[in-house]
Amino acid sequence: MKYKEEFFEAEKVAREVGIFLADQRTKEIELSVGRDIKLRLDKISEEKIIDYLSAMFDHGFLAEEGGLIGKAKKDKPYWIVDPIDGTLNFSRDFQMCCVSIALWKDHMPIFGVIYDFNNKDLFKGYVGENSFLNNKLLRYSNNNEIHQSIVATGIPSQIDLTDEVIGDFTEVLRSYKKVRMIGSAALSIAYVASGKFDTYLENGIKIWDVAAGVAILSALGVKYEIEMMSDDSVFLKAGNF
Ligand code: IPD
Numbered sequence: 001m002k003y004k005e006e007f008f009e010a011e012k013v014a015r016e017v018g019i020f021l022a023d024q025r026t027k028e029i030e031l032s033v034g035r036d037i038k039l040r041l042d043k044i045s046e047e048k049i050i051d052y053l054s055a056m057f058d059h060g061f062l063a064e065e066g067g068l069i070g071k072a073k074k075d076k077p078y079w080i081v082d083p084i085d086g087t088l089n090f091s092r093d094f095q096m097c098c099v100s101i102a103l104w105k106d107h108m109p110i111f112g113v114i115y116d117f118n119n120k121d122l123f124k125g126y127v128g129e130n131s132f133l134n135n136k137l138l139r140y141s142n143n144n145e146i147h148q149s150i151v152a153t154g155i156p157s158q159i160d161l162t163d164e165v166i167g168d169f170t171e172v173l174r175s176y177k178k179v180r181m182i183g184s185a186a187l188s189i190a191y192v193a194s195g196k197f198d199t200y201l202e203n204g205i206k207i208w209d210v211a212a213g214v215a216i217l218s219a220l221g222v223k224y225e226i227e228m229m230s231d232d233s234v235f236l237k238a239g240n241f
């Protein structure tokens with residue numbers, strides 16, 4: 001494990017920031033634009049993660065609130081950070097939210113850590129090794145019948161809800177047994193990795209929402225396809241699709 005120390009520290013800071021978030025009573029909305037909101041706590045938590053990791057390592061960052069920070073060069077490892085995935089859920093005390101931290105290099109995941117601080121569940125995976133939930137090996141579903149599968153998806157905040165987008169969505173509704181939209185892409189993927197859902201697919205989701213999840217799936221050997229766009233958004237399909 002080449003980046004063992006980074007893996008260890010990413011877990012540590014994800015837990016620390018998760019505990020900090022779980023303690024918050026006031027969730028002040030700083031900005032509400034279209035279908036997206038930003039809390040003061042998004043920024044505060046991201047700064048905590050960046051300060052912690054940059055004091056120890058000199059990798060650059062791609063972070064939801066701050067964008068590219070430091071030496072994020074494509075041929076060097078870089079952190080991908082979402083301090084709160086499921087911000088709107090978090091603001092309403094709906095427990096589907098988490099901290100998500102990944103290390104990637106050359107557009108490929110190295111490892112990912114997702115901390116579901118409401119349930120104290122820590123998902124982690126290191127590519128080439130394995131993936132765990134609270135140190136127990138993860139097991140994903142082996143359901144390969146689409147019409148028997150539960151698919152998790154979402155409507156990305158930035159996407160234009162055109163007839164085409166709604167049409168694609170209708171296709172999903174028709175093909176799968178059940179559709180789930182829990183409002184956190186990272187947790188949706190963690191639930192594919194742990195067999196609660198069979199599939200995750202979302203078009204236009206931001207890379208920081210899914211980077212740790214993709215690492216966990218990759219470490220576990222779950223099938224996935226990812227298409228990267230120039231604006232940091234991706235089309236991701238994982239599990240049974
Ligand atoms: C959101 C969640 C949600 C997805 C939205 C994202 P955020 O992330 O991942 O599942 O549908 O598009 O913006 O903003 O809470 O980090």
Ligand code: CA
Pocket residue numbers: 042064082083084085086087
């Ligand atoms: Ca976020």
